[in-house]
Amino acid sequence: MTKIKVTDRAGNKLELEAVEGRSLMESLRDIDNGMEALCGGLCSCSTCQVFVEPGWVDKLQPAKDDEQELLEGSEVYRPGQSRLACQIRMSPELEGIEVEIAPAE
Numbered sequence: 001m002t003k004i005k006v007t008d009r010a011g012n013k014l015e016l017e018a019v020e021g022r023s024l025m026e027s028l029r030d031i032d033n034g035m036e037a038l039c040g041g042l043c044s045c046s047t048c049q050v051f052v053e054p055g056w057v058d059k060l061q062p063a064k065d066d067e068q069e070l071l072e073g074s075e076v077y078r079p080g081q082s083r084l085a086c087q088i089r090m091s092p093e094l095e096g097i098e099v100e101i102a103p104a105e
């Protein structure tokens with residue numbers, strides 16, 4: 001398990017455990033004030049968008065073209081911070097990562 005710090009859509013700050021080897025989205029879709037994740041992780045909806053705290057962004061694998069395209073088409077896109085949680089694979093290096101769940105569009 002990897003500890004993560006999350007600000008939910010209501011502004012609440014939470015500490016959760018994410019399962020290594022699984023996507024970050026899987027730990028965030030079932031919480032109160034979480035995310036929809038409508039496509040189930042297929043990188044085709046952008047409803048799992050998070051804003052990654054500066055300082056953590058460089059620890060992530062860069063976004064692939066299809067992820068980047070979806071993010072840039074989003075109304076709430078924040079350059080340099082937005083990522084799709086379904087495309088972030090949890091690993092021990094991400095212990096303590098801080099993210100904010102993006103508002104619904």
Ligand code: FES
Nearest residue numbers: 039041045046086
């Ligand atoms: S769950 Fe749809 S893009 Fe991540």
